[in-house]
Amino acid sequence: DRLFLPGFGQRSTMVTFRSVLPYASLIAGTFLMLTQKEGNDVFFLRQGKRKLSVDPKPIDLKRRQEKGTVAVIMNTPKSGTGSLHSSFALSFQCYTRTSLPKVTHQYDCKNDMNILRTHDVKAGIDALGAIRHDPHQQKCVVFTAIRDPQAWLPSLFMESPRGGKHLCNSYNSLAEVLRQYHNWIMTDTVSIRSAITDTRVPLFEHFGTNLTVEMEKVEKNGGYSVVPHPVDEAGPFANCELLFLRMEESNRWNDIISNMLPGATFKPNEKGRSELCPIFAQHYEALLQYTLTSTEITRIIGDDDDVAYYFDAYKSKQVTD
Numbered sequence: 001d002r003l004f005l006p007g008f009g010q011r012s013t014m015v016t017f018r019s020v021l022p023y024a025s026l027i028a029g030t031f032l033m034l035t036q037k038e039g040n041d042v043f044f045l046r047q048g049k050r051k052l053s054v055d056p057k058p059i060d061l062k063r064r065q066e067k068g069t070v071a072v073i074m075n076t077p078k079s080g081t082g083s084l085h086s087s088f089a090l091s092f093q094c095y096t097r098t099s100l101p102k103v104t105h106q107y108d109c110k111n112d113m114n115i116l117r118t119h120d121v122k123a124g125i126d127a128l129g130a131i132r133h134d135p136h137q138q139k140c141v142v143f144t145a146i147r148d149p150q151a152w153l154p155s156l157f158m159e160s161p162r163g164g165k166h167l168c169n170s171y172n173s174l175a176e177v178l179r180q181y182h183n184w185i186m187t188d189t190v191s192i193r194s195a196i197t198d199t200r201v202p203l204f205e206h207f208g209t210n211l212t213v214e215m216e217k218v219e220k221n222g223g224y225s226v227v228p229h230p231v232d233e234a235g236p237f238a239n240c241e242l243l244f245l246r247m248e249e250s251n252r253w254n255d256i257i258s259n260m261l262p263g264a265t266f267k268p269n270e271k272g273r274s275e276l277c278p279i280f281a282q283h284y285e286a287l288l289q290y291t292l293t294s295t296e297i298t299r300i301i302g303d304d305d306d307v308a309y310y311f312d313a314y315k316s317k318q319v320t321d
Contacts, residue, residue: 068112070140078155079145125236140240147247154287168277223249
């Protein structure tokens, strides 16, 4: 376990718990880096003066089950999409799948329910419009999530053709893997930036909100926020609610989701990256612990304000070059 004491600018000081334990009462308000296992990925939680994730507020989302509800998973890549999809498909006994443009999938389920899964907002809107002939008579719940870049970037790296997709069954040295990871961050920045923003930004715009506003709610609620349907009753998300989830509190997702979408049971995917790529398991763990440099973070952010706030919201640990 490590404690990071904020310094000035982008520099931070790292000390061990043992060395600061006698002074614990003097360090209230600093950020404590905790780790939680979700499969084989490590997520980093931050606890300040307020007990948010450790002592969250009770979940008050009770909804009633409505026939014909559409569950729309419109999510950032590598942020729990597969777990949400498989959980809903099992919960609602979905029996057919239709593949649509932009890697969008529609599932027909019992009780006239439908599930949509996509990373593309426009394609998802088109599919939702084809399903809901009368939005005012057919409710929808939209699910999207956010994940700490410390865990999200290695996961994206391992799925990227220009990143580490080829490393799963390779015997490269750790030094070589870290070199490739750094080069990927520095050269594939457009794709990385797009993966961060292409779903969440336009989705939030349709609901009249933004990441800054919703992250404040997430902190207050202990891992989630709910955005009501847009004021524009004629828009594509009329009669929809948006549930925004933070992956670091995925241990609460079942309770949150089952309240928001009665009948749904959330179960995370059983296999993590270490099981999918056993040869690469130790190297993947090293990527999860990798400290991003200020140069790497600046390169990813570019001039995108949403990406900048994404990193700032998590206050990802970094070092000064």
